[in-house]
Amino acid sequence: AIRMTQSPSSFSASTGDRVTITCRASQGISSYLAWYQQKPGKAPKLLIYAASTLQSGVPSRFSGSGSGTDFTLTISCLQSEDFATYYCQQYYSYRALTFGGGTKVEIK
Amino acid sequence: EVQLVESGGGLVQPGGSLRLSCAASGFTFSSYWMSWVRQAPGKGLEWVANIKQDGSEKYYVDSVKGRFTISRDNAKNSLYLQMNSLRAEDTAVYYCARARMVRAPGAFDPWGQGTLVTVSS
Numbered sequence: 001a002i003r004m005t006q007s008p009s010s011f012s013a014s015t016g017d018r019v020t021i022t023c024r025a026s027q028g029i030s031s032y033l034a035w036y037q038q039k040p041g042k043a044p045k046l047l048i049y050a051a052s053t054l055q056s057g058v059p060s061r062f063s064g065s066g067s068g069t070d071f072t073l074t075i076s077c078l079q080s081e082d083f084a085t086y087y088c089q090q091y092y093s094y095r096a097l098t099f100g101g102g103t104k105v106e107i108k
Numbered sequence: 109e110v111q112l113v114e115s116g117g118g119l120v121q122p123g124g125s126l127r128l129s130c131a132a133s134g135f136t137f138s139s140y141w142m143s144w145v146r147q148a149p150g151k152g153l154e155w156v157a158n159i160k161q162d163g164s165e166k167y168y169v170d171s172v173k174g175r176f177t178i179s180r181d182n183a184k185n186s187l188y189l190q191m192n193s194l195r196a197e198d199t200a201v202y203y204c205a206r207a208r209m210v211r212a213p214g215a216f217d218p219w220g221q222g223t224l225v226t227v228s229s
Contacts, residue, residue, distance in 0.1 A: 034215035094213035
């Protein structure tokens with residue numbers, strides 16, 4: 001199975017900060033990558049698909065980039081509602097879908 | 109409104125069985141790949157299984173192969189997960205999730221609210 005590695009696993013940031021989360025695939029996955037946001041006790045929410053396409057309704061401060069094996073999720077100006085855990089997921093290998101381990105964004 | 113509602117979770121002893129259901133509404137269920145994704149307490153997300161829109165293809169994560177069976181009933185707009193030979197490590201919230209696009213596996217949207225399965229004696 002394709003292994004997805006996120007970094008960092010957690011970090012602290014302040015409202016207004018620009019933050020970047022990285023996701024690396026163990027083999028090339030083209031642009032078959034999604035990002036999700038999850039808040040405690042809630043189901044994950046799709047933010048970005050196809051590595052860089054913003055899901056309808058998601059604020060434009062979220063952006064994604066990358067292709068092949070290296071990807072990033074950027075939040076341009078962190079808001080209070082953005083403190084959550086973020087996951088990447090590859091769907092290049094749809095017979096064995098895999099998620100990254102998650103990145104928790106905490107309030108500094 | 110597109111909606112997925114899971115049911116069937118609960119407490120079960122190791123070695124036992126449980127059947128999860130997911131009721132879909134607000135979209136043409138028979139046009140979408142569907143998946144089960146789980147999350148152990150305090151842990152990350154793990155894809156469990158998926159099924160093609162007509163049920164002709166099914167795939168599983170290695171840790172559940174031979175124990176879990178995914179199925180669907182398009183006439184009832186329902187997705188199922190039959191879980192046998194349950195182990196403590198299967199304890200998790202189980203989410204039902206739809207593929208974002210018709211007739212293509214891929215990113216998940218939307219997700220259900222989840223149902224908790226606890227395997228313990």
